[in-house]
Amino acid sequence: MSTKVRRHKKHAGGHEEEAHADERWLVTYGDMLTVLMALFIVLFAMSQVDQNKFNALKSSLSMAFGNPSVTFAAPGSAVAGDAGGGDSAPMDISAPATKEEKEEAEKQARAALAALDRAKASARAKNAEKEVEKFDRIKKKIQAALNKQNASDSVQFRVDERGLVVTVVTSSVVFGNNSATLLSDGRRIIDAIAPALRTEKNKIEVDGHTNWLPVNSGPYPSNWELSTARASTVVRRLITRGLPASRVNASGYADQRPLYPDTDPRSVTLNRRVEVVVLSDLDAQTKALLPAAAGVPSTSH
Structure with missing residues (x-):
């Protein structure tokens, strides 16, 4: 009689451990939801294009690559030759092709800086x-x-x-x-x-x-x-x-x-x-x- 009782308790204990093991899927499920949420946040952030920052990036790449033309597409558009295809045309980023154009760009930059300095000096004088x-x-x-x-x-x-x-x-x-x-x-x-x-x-x-x-x-x-x-x-x-x-x-x-x-x-x-x-x-x-x-x-x- 006592032997049967001991077997019953052992069986019962084993049954409880198996029931807890079946609930471990909740941990994996929670981790999956966290990863999905992070993915959706990243995708949403990538979909928001700051045009000013994009133009700054465009200019920086142009200065970095020099004369050769560099094809760069904004998020949501396809690069020429990409298998994804798309209706949006790629942006062609290129530095001034000639020495004269480079000198003109530098001249305009110097003029802009000089105008800024004059504005600051005028403001200081008024103050x-x-x-x-x-x-x-x-x-x-x-x-x-x-x-x-x-x-x-x-x-x-x-x-x-x-x-x-x-x-x-x-x-x-x-x-x-x-x-x-x-x-x-x-x-x-x-x-x-x-x-x-x-x-x-x-x-x-x-x-x-x-x-x-x-x-x-x-x-x-x-x-x-x-x-x-x-x-x-x-x-x-x-x-x-x-x-x-x-x-x-x-x-x-x-x-x-x-x-x-x-x-x-x-x-x-x-x-x-x-x-x-x-x-x-x-x-x-x-x-x-x-x-x-x-x-x-x-x-x-």
């Missing part, structure tokens, strides 16, 4: 003119504020490759001798400049400059520390008057960027200055056109 117009509006706002403070003589304006440069001559009414502390007149000048800059989005650079005379007293060991400290003082004042700190930075240049040579009598007073620069956000090639657009010669910094 530079618009930037100078904006700088002129800022300048007039600052001048109006300075006139109310009777301080217009202490500030000069110019446009260079960086942008609008507002030069504050650091005479005894702005900073004391060998000092980086703004005097009352200096504070009034910076306070007059700040509102016009606050309404703009351009970044502001404040540069400190000294004359060639060495520092022989005070807390600063050299003109480098003195020029940087004065620029930082102006930056702090601008920030207290509403300019975001992220838009402003300070730099000191000592006597390394003079407006006048040491032999010029004006160098002692006019090279001692702080420059508040409204930086242009245009590209480098357009910024190089700013001085010409403003009607001043270009100067390098």
